[in-house]
Structures are given as structure tokens and as C-alpha cells.
Amino acid sequence: MVTHTEDAGLHIRAVFEDAEYWRTKRLEPVMFQLLRKGRITFHDLMHDPPEIAPVLQDPSKQPSIEDSVEMLELNLGKYINGIEIAAQVARDAYFIDEQRKDAGIYDPELKIVHRTFDITSTESEQLSAVERMLEDYYDVLQVYLNALIVRGFILRDKLKEMLEAPIPPKFENGAKIVARAWTDEKFKQSLLEDAKQTLREIGIAVYRSPKLVVLENTDDVHNVIVCTLCSCYPYAVLGNPPWWYKDDSYKQAIVSDPRKTLKEMFNFSIPESREIKVYDSTSDLRYFVLPRLPAKGKMLKEEDLWKLVTPESLIGVGEPRSEIKD
Amino acid sequence: MTDSEKFHKNDSVRVKQDCPTSPTKRTPQYVRGMAGIVDAYYGEVVDPEFNYDHRVSWGPLYRIVFDWSELYKDRKNQKSKFYVDLHESWLEPF
Numbered sequence: 001m002v003t004h005t006e007d008a009g010l011h012i013r014a015v016f017e018d019a020e021y022w023r024t025k026r027l028e029p030v031m032f033q034l035l036r037k038g039r040i041t042f043h044d045l046m047h048d049p050p051e052i053a054p055v056l057q058d059p060s061k062q063p064s065i066e067d068s069v070e071m072l073e074l075n076l077g078k079y080i081n082g083i084e085i086a087a088q089v090a091r092d093a094y095f096i097d098e099q100r101k102d103a104g105i106y107d108p109e110l111k112i113v114h115r116t117f118d119i120t121s122t123e124s125e126q127l128s129a130v131e132r133m134l135e136d137y138y139d140v141l142q143v144y145l146n147a148l149i150v151r152g153f154i155l156r157d158k159l160k161e162m163l164e165a166p167i168p169p170k171f172e173n174g175a176k177i178v179a180r181a182w183t184d185e186k187f188k189q190s191l192l193e194d195a196k197q198t199l200r201e202i203g204i205a206v207y208r209s210p211k212l213v214v215l216e217n218t219d220d221v222h223n224v225i226v227c228t229l230c231s232c233y234p235y236a237v238l239g240n241p242p243w244w245y246k247d248d249s250y251k252q253a254i255v256s257d258p259r260k261t262l263k264e265m266f267n268f269s270i271p272e273s274r275e276i277k278v279y280d281s282t283s284d285l286r287y288f289v290l291p292r293l294p295a296k297g298k299m300l301k302e303e304d305l306w307k308l309v310t311p312e313s314l315i316g317v318g319e320p321r322s323e324i325k326d
Numbered sequence: 327m328t329d330s331e332k333f334h335k336n337d338s339v340r341v342k343q344d345c346p347t348s349p350t351k352r353t354p355q356y357v358r359g360m361a362g363i364v365d366a367y368y369g370e371v372v373d374p375e376f377n378y379d380h381r382v383s384w385g386p387l388y389r390i391v392f393d394w395s396e397l398y399k400d401r402k403n404q405k406s407k408f409y410v411d412l413h414e415s416w417l418e419p420f
Binding site: 097106210211228229255256257258259272273274275276277278279280281282283284285 | 350351352353354356368371384387389398404405406407408409410411412413
């Protein structure tokens with residue numbers, strides 16, 4: 001299992017897993033459903049990929065592997081954003097529950113086959129393989145977006161405008177919320193009482209979140225979140241979760257033995273004296289964790305505190321960094 | 327919140343094994359048949375701004391807490407609790 005790390009190879013792997021998730025769970029099942037219902041046709045999809053969504057950049061032309069990986073991640077972001085917008089546009093034409101069926105959530109026999117990641121090749125080979133895969137997927141997405149235009153779901157100009165709008169939030173949002181809660185007791189109390197309202201008041205767009213609950217870690221209690229049924233996560237506030245959050249290996253293990261799972265998958269030991277609370281967001285509520293302020297954090301300037309927060313610490317599979325990395 | 331909820335905080339409940347009549351089939355396998363305690367009542371939460379997943383209510387929603395030793399009888403002495411959001415139709419008094 002891959003934990004949070006700065007290793008380029010693991011970042012490439014994460015892009016691969018995310019792209020596969022979005023293709024097999026979010027895009028193709030909806031396309032199947034619209035095809036079945038005759039809302040789009042196979043003929044609509046027989047087009048050269050049009051340029052509707054912003055073009056992908058070529059990650060191979062970057063000065064370093066880190067820059068290439070960053071470019072690859074940006075391309076993935078465009079792919080995900082396009083899928084989310086397509087879902088929004090076609091929302092009235094499909095049912096989520098059927099989408100789940102088509103994605104094989106209820107019946108493993110129906111699962112769309114996942115590609116496997118080639119871990120034997122070098123990082124630059126992996127990078128170009130994942131990039132090629134993303135380009136293929138992006139072509140399919142564009143053809144599908146075009147079909148939505150042709151079938152009158154949306155006007156071309158309106159769709160282009162949506163696709164070109166800035167890409168929505170990332171976990172840094174959450175990091176800044178946490179940092180503010182560390183320094184502002186009143187804000188923290190209000191966040192714990194009614195997170196959605198509190199965030200709305202400070203200007204964070206929470207419009208697509210259902211009820212939001214923030215879970216405070218203490219010296220006695222450590223909170224962890226999971227969604228065993230699908231991959232519920234406070235997307236609207238924190239962006240997309242790390243890929244393993246959506247993976248069965250995490251979901252099944254964490255509800256079966258949290259302490260052991262945190263140790264084995266994330267190298268995160270929690271003393272026996274500290275209670276672990278696992279929150280399984282199975283319905284309309286979304287959770288995230290408010291981690292404890294690391295000891296050294298008290299010496300930091302307020303505006304730097306958010307840099308200690310990692311995506312893992314918002315899920316509860318790790319603590320914030322003990323100091324700011326360069 | 328209304329007073330019409332069937333269960334209240336600290337009530338003992340059991341999760342049904344199956345509930346074909348429920349508007350939602352979404353209840354994790356690992357808690358089916360398990361006894362737990364009502365930890366919070368959320369009411370009917372269909373967010374007016376959030377009709378993405380379902381447009382009609384799935385019924386009143388509770389947060390149920392399960393003890394590790396109830397879920398995994400073979401592994402006692404672990405300080406862990408599980409909080410799972412479950413709809414009223416899936417719960418029975420226990």
C-alpha cells in the first residue's frame with residue numbers, strides 16, 4: 001500500500017489509480033446508461049475527438065521528473081473536472097443508483113475491468129504510459145461531451161465556459177480551515193457545531209456538500225474516516241481524496257482492524273490508550289478530521305500553520321507534519 | 327429536527343439483515359445484524375442544494391455507534407468504536 005510520500009513513482013501510480021477510478025466508476029457507467037436509454041447513441045460517439053475541454057499539456061517536455069509529474073497531475077485534474085461537469089450536465093438523464101449497478105458496486109461480476117499498473121518499468125516509462133492512457137481517456141471524454149452537445153443537453157459555448165472555469169478546491173482548503181481552528185477557539189467551536197454554516201460564513205463554497213461534520217482529535221481520541229459503500233468524501237470542500245481512499249484494500253481493512261491498518265498501511269502507530277473512532281459515511285453526511293496541532297507548531301507563524309496539514313491527516317490516517325518541509 | 331423520530335440518543339438498536347422495503351439499499355454488510363447504540367439523530371437529510379444522489383428522502387438518519395467487541399467477538403480489548411450513519415428503516419429496537 002502506498003502512503004503519503006514525495007516519491008515521483010508513487011505520484012505517477014496515484015494518477016493512474018485516480019484516472020482508472022474516474023473512468024470505471026464515474027464516466028463509463030453513466031455513458032452506458034445514457035446509451036441504453038437512447039439519450040445518446042453509438043453513432044454520436046463516432047467522431048474525431050473535438051476540442052471542447054482545455055487541452056492537455058505534454059508532461060515529457062519538463063525540466064525535471066517532479067515537474068513532469070506535476071503536469072501529469074494537472075492533466076488528471078482536467079480529466080476529472082470534465083467528468084464532473086459532464087455529470088452535472090446530464091444529471092437529469094440518469095440515475096445514480098443505476099450508475100452504481102453499472103459500475104459493479106453491487107455485483108462484482110459487473111465491475112468494469114481495471115488496467116494494471118506496470119511497476120517494473122522505469123519512472124519515465126511509467127510517466128509516458130500513464131500520459132498516453134490519460135490522452136486516450138480524454139479523447140473519449142471529449143467525444144462524449146460532444147455527444148451531450150449534439151443531443152441538446154447543453155449549448156457548446158456554455159459547456160466550454162464551464163470547462164474553462166478555474167478547477168475547484170484542493171485539500172489546501174481543508175488545511176487552511178484546520179490552521180484557523182488551531183488558532184481561533186471560537187471558530188473551532190463553531191466549526192464543530194455546524195461546519196457547513198461556519199465555512200459558508202468564511203466564504204468557502206459548500207454548495208454541493210450535504211451535511212458536514214468535523215471530528216476533533218484529542219489526546220484520548222483519534223478519528224478516522226472511511227466510506228465503505230462507495231467513496232463519500234467532502235469533495236466540495238477538500239477536492240478529491242487520495243486514490244487509496246477509494247480502494248477496497250483501505251475500506252475493508254480499516255473497519256476490520258483500524259489500529260493494525262493504520263500501522264501497516266500508513267506506518268502510523270496509535271498507542272493502545274488512545275481510543276480510535278472510525279466514521280463510516282454511508283449516507284448524506286460528510287466528515288473530515290481536525291487533527292491535533294503538533295508540538296512544534298506552536299512556534300510557527302499563524303499564516304504558515306496550514307503547511308503542516310497533509311491530506312492524510314484530514315482523513316485520520318496520519319498526523320500533520322511536525323515541521324514545514326521546504 | 328422533529329420529535330417524530332422512532333429512536334433516541336442512547337437507545338439500543340439492531341441493524342436488520344435486509345430491508346427490501348427501505349428506500350435505500352445502502353447499508354454496509356459488516357454491521358447487518360449487529361447491535362449498536364444511537365449516538366445522534368440527524369433527521370431527514372435531503373439537502374435542498376444537493377439533489378445529486380437522490381431526490382427523495384431516504385427516511386430519518388441516525389448515527390449508530392458499534393463497539394469493536396460487538397462487531398468482532400474474537401478480538402476483545404481493543405479501544406475502538408465504529409460510527410455508521412444508518413436510516414431508520416434499517417433499524418429495530420433491541
